[in-house]
Amino acid sequence: MHSDDPQQLELLRVCRIGRAQGLKGEVTVQIFTDEPEYRFAPGAVLYTKDGEEEYVVESSRTFKNRWIIKFEGIDDRDASEAANGVVLYGEADDPEEMLEADEWYPKDLISLEARLAEGNTLGLKPGTVVGKVV
Template identity: 40%
Template sequence: MVPTASHDDAGDWVVVGRVGRAHGIRGDVAVDVRTDEPERRFADGAALRTPTGQLTVASSRMHSGRLLVRFEELADRTAAEAARGTELRVFVDPEETPADPEEFYDHQLVGLRVVTTDGAAVGELLRVEHHGAQDLLVIGTDRGEVLFPFVSALVPEVDLDEGRLVVDDAPGLLDLE
């Protein structure tokens, strides 16, 4: 539902993938893709930020349903194996929005008022945490932070123009009582 990202005052560094296992002997790696735009994010010459620096895409291709990428900085299989698990990010301008109207970048969501489907105030969206199985909304309430699953069945409406995010409170998720 949300391309993964971390908040930055000048925009977002969006996670677009994670380096997987090495493929072959020349430094190619499989990439666990976390973007709907792999052809754009992993285009030849694309610079991706990592926790320790940068990786530059030399080439990319699909192979057996997986994206294989060769990075200029990974010269051989040993370097590729050492990079396994590395998070890959790209900078997204604060004015940019995802092509799909049902997707949002974190910087668009942080600060929205959170209300229930019946209009009861819950709090303010502090951040989005990205986990393998699903994303979680971190909502600041009068009683502290609450983690809420960010799935369309429980978050039926995101209204950026109104600055509001609507949640369908299933028993036990918000514990507002």
């Protein structure tokens, strides 16, 4: 179960469950992540927005540029049809590890100053503030 701790990791939207795929509980998903191999790896845990329900990936595969996922506990077509439309979230990556890898989420850029780079093509002084990210 997702923690009730107010210091819990932030949840990021990963996918929306779509149509049932076959008879054994697989579903198609509309993805909102740039790391589907990581987010849909067997054993990965995804959550509903409120964190009340967990969806554990049992298996995943791609077919014609679509992701098809089998979640634990969704074992037949009726269950997979009932899950249609559920939006799932995953925990954000560790900020320290992201910093070391020079990675960030777009939301992390909001309110940062935009400055002119060294050798900018405008011929203006490098470091000049030209705006803020909104």
